[in-house]
Amino acid sequence: MSKSLLEQLRKMTVVVADTGDIQAIEKFKPQDATTNPSLITAAAQMPEYQEVVDQTLLQAKKDAGGTSQAEIVSLAFDRLAVAFGLKILQIIPGRVSTEVDARLSYDTEATLTKARELIAQYKAAGVGRDRVLIKIASTWEGIRAAEILEKEGIHCNLTLLFGLHQAIACAEAGITLISPFVGRILDWYKKDTGRDSYPAAEDPGVLSVTKIYNYYKKFGYKTEVMGASFRNLGEITELAGSDLLTISPSLLAELHVTLGELPRKLDPAKVANLEIEKISIDKATFDKMHAADRMAFDKLDEGIKGFTKALEDLEKLLADRLVRLEGEVVATH
Template identity: 85%
Template structure:
């Protein structure tokens, strides 16, 4: 009997679940899982995860002390909630979970380093070693520099909101563990820019971008792993079969699982090694120049940071509202 596409994909690529929905992770049993502010905010509003939110808030209230304001308690709980979801996810998966630094720190190297160390310390206090955590940081120049410092401390990083080759090369030169180029968001930009409704999967601008990055890394022997992310359709995924990792939403995982057919390998390190291409060095001046010239990358990075910031603000309000309810409700012993 023929295998489904998901089974075949797993034979050449590490499949990662792109969700904060723990039940979906249990269903698809990925090796790794990724979360982001939008996903955590969405999960925190699901009734089945109310207990995680409530426990995190109540513990934050206890730890903050009797004189703490609502804002102080919410801030403490907010910092801990992504870790609370991460800990639940790590009980299910054998590999790593990606937990994101506050997007509002994306242009502050020192603050990003401090927040990453705090996240790792929270996991350590729960008995989780740093080898099971990837700290997600936006791929700004400041974020890359923060990740470079963290990697030297043994804190592994996942550079997210990545849209251009200049970002990818800078990450590789900094010794970053993993990057997450956003396939679907690149497609979104090009569809809006050109007025086209769709692209054939093999011509999808997001697919072409990740293929270029993968081939560059393999050609020049970089150890940084490529994990395609933000998919809009199954065709984007099948065109990137062979990538080091792919992080996929539950809906698309289900579609892959339900589809029977042959899945040829599209990305191959041996083929990349034989390609002819120029090796670049990305210093800050080159990064800034290439970023300014790449309107898609600059617009989508800015948009992504603003979007994650909005999700975080929504989450903070959600926590404040829930804390107000819990504060009026007697807590049983």
């Protein structure tokens, strides 16, 4: 009898859930899970998570003392990200990725401070560093912050990664994990070329992740590759064998009900004989390659702006909720 694609994928790749929805995680039982401000915003608006949001806001208000609403909301956002992370960790056996504020993407020191604060919150809740990945945008400044954090034993997931130069810089910095964005690369190429679609094996996002995976395995880097941001099933099946893949609940469901053979596409054993040039990345080389890669340049900038907007939307949602909660408290006294 044929097995589902999801069952076969799990045998060669660590399956990660790309969601803040606890119920979806309970359903698909992934090894790891990733969150970001967009996902937490979506989850925070679901009725079943209102209590988590309300408790986090009221505790942040209490702890912040007489500070402004903006400071209470900022404190609440970090705590909410950790609160969802803690709930997720009760379900999964592996790690959760929690994101540093995207507005800090070009500030190494501020990224370090925020990452250490997040890890301290997890520690206070009894969760060790081995179960948390700090998510940081793959800017030069973000990669430098992650390099320092890794030396402190804080593991990082470098996100918004679109180009080989970003991937090599991460590997040379000893980063635990990278998340190249498959679907967003496809989006850019479709818009740039005017094409409606690409066959899965020719998908520019698939080709990009394959190139990064082969480079890492060829030169023995320990940094793991986790394909992310998928638009369709074909992108996932073409990357079967990647170290990890982080997949939305809708595509996990599709993999679960789809039967058929799933051949392994990415395999360290097939890399040894590939002709690949080794590149060493310093800041000048990084900047030059980034400027020359229109897609990576555009998508990194767009991604940071997108995560920033999602964060601002969540802050507004939390601010509005705080006003309502304060009104309810006044009404009961």
